[in-house]
Amino acid sequence: MFKAIYLAGLLIMTLVGSTNAQKGFRIEGKLHNATPMRLILAQHFGGELMPIDTAVVGVDGKVTWEDSQPLPAGMCRIIGIGRGLDIIAADSQRFSFEADMKDVISTIRFQNSAENNLFFDYQRQVRVRYQKALLFRQQNNIKDDNDPRWKTRFQELNEEVKQYVDSLYAQKPSSFVVRYLKSYQEPKQPVLPVKKLTSKDSLFLQSYSRVHYFENSFLSDERMVYTPTVPLRVNRFLKSLAQLPASDLIAIADNILLQTKGTVELKKYIVGKFAHESELATSPALDMLYDHIVTNYVEAEPKLWDASTLQKVKEIKEIKARLSLHTPFPDLVLTNTVGQEVSLKDIQSQYTVVFFYDPSCSHCREQTPKLTALAKQYAQKLKVFAVSLDSDENVWKKFIADFQTDMFINVRDVSKKIEFYKLGVYNYPTIYVLDQNKKMVARWINASQLESYLLN
DSSP states (O other): OBOSOTTHHHHOOOOOOOOOSSSSEEEEEEEETOOSOEEEEEEEETTEEEEEEEEEOOTTSEEEEEESSOOOSEEEEEETSTTOEEEEESSOSEEEEEEETTSHHHHOEEESOHHHHHHHHHHHHHHHHHHHHHHHHHHTTOOOTTOHHHHHHHHHHHHHHHHHHHHHHHHOTTOHHHHHHHTTSOOOOOOOOGGGOOHHHHHHHHHHHHHHTTTTSOTTOGGGGGSSHHHHHHHHHHHTOTTSOHHHHHHHHHHHHHTTTTOSHHHHHHHHHHHHHHHTOSSHHHHHHHHHHHIIIIITOGGGSOHHHHHHHHHHHHHHHHTOTTSBOOOOEEEETTSOEEEGGGOOOSEEEEEEEOTTOHHHHHHHHHHHHHHHHTTTTEEEEEEEOOOOHHHHHHHHHHTTOTTSEEEEOTTOOOOGGGGTOOBSSEEEEEETTOBEEEEEEOHHHHHHHHHO
16 A cells, blocks of 8 residues: 655656747547547647547537646547547647548557658558558468567568658658657667677666666656656666675666756656655665756756655654664654553564554555564564554454454554654555564565565
8 A cells, every 4th residue: 555655756747837938728529420529639648648638529520628728738648539649739839630540550640740651651561561460470371479580571571660660760750759769779789799698798788777877768858758758768767786896786776867967857757767766765876866866857957856855855854864774773662552651662573574554454464464473483683663653542453353463562553642754654564673672673565575574
């Protein structure tokens, strides 16, 4: 269960402030063979779809979306046509289109939007190539995707499409559509002789990949945050950083954010993603990355952020400082099932797991059996201080009975005065591991990760 603040302010988009000179947007459609239905116009942002306007297709097949405020230049999706029809709101925001619902891609044509016509011309070109590849497959009676003939033909098809996009880019390097299509391409890797590849070469390739990962992402173009490709690439990239030392993480972040110079929403989005990825960090290196990002790209640029975001960042920095690894965990005095007060610092054990949970939380109910099994397996050196965050006594005791957690030290805050978010409890469950001196050994982990800490 996601419960609390995270860095929501860093990741929220405000759909205003476009540099488009036109006042507002108006998109008119004429759909042949369409039945009356509701269509939603949504804007791509940060890997999500933000609803903008809803319109109804009339009996004459006409539909119009409009507003007095312009859209940020980028990509939109019409939800309700097939699996969703992506269109471009970049070169113009007052345009029209006409299409037949029986085959939208083949028939759609735009007035006053060269970018959309280019986009759908590309899709038609790719469709023709793919249909030829399928005909080749049928003529050669290929039924297995792993058939070498099909794999070769498919690779040829991908190369044809790549060359087609590259030719478009050579002609129209500033086109939003062309940049969007090119953003699907992986950067070229240097070719090294495989037979002579050493561990040093392998590390070089990894480092090269990280440095050039966003080569085709056009991070200086604000419009790219309003696409599905760049946010997906950012997410994939961040997941690969966990094992790097702090100096590398900081250098990588600075290099990427340097490329966003001149943008606002794109820069804010990437800053937010870096902060989010390192916020509930399990390692000191990610703590240092978080501190660097917040200090240099949030607090140092307060005009970019609203007051709520700045306040949340300040709170989280204080919380992280209070919950540093290898420092004493704040003492908690809570009430057990028979009404007695229990102090965390008085627990005698080689390790103490502090388990914050909500009895109704599905993730808590999933993690509890794993934690119970570990508590039994390591009973000689492990105790669980299980803190229910539900104030209802009956719900709490039913959870204990249902999940047989009697071996835990089950407690709750009867006073209802403890601000658990100040203890870093943003998600349910939240798990900390303390040593015999109640110093933090591990934090913000799940029950599946716990055993590795106990073994090590």
